[in-house]
């Protein structure tokens with residue numbers, strides 16, 4: 001799963017319980033991620049994705065609202 005995502009151009013943001021993967025070329029800029037939880041997803045910060053800033057369930061909840069598939073997760 002992880003190697004496939006990286007091969008497809010996703011960048012990895014590692015967390016303790018869950019890793020987040022983002023592919024900027026797929027993103028349609030709906031903003032659901034940053035509106036969903038700005039502790040996890042914040043474009044004013046680098047890195048803009050911090051998976052450890054919420055419970056893994058919350059990371060999954062927000063990523064499941066991404067309409068494009070630009071965000072993926074892999075639980076440990």
Ligand code: SF4
Pocket residue numbers: 026027028029030031032033034065066067068069070071
């Ligand atoms: S929710 Fe998905 S498509 Fe929308 S801005 Fe975030 S990453 Fe891009």
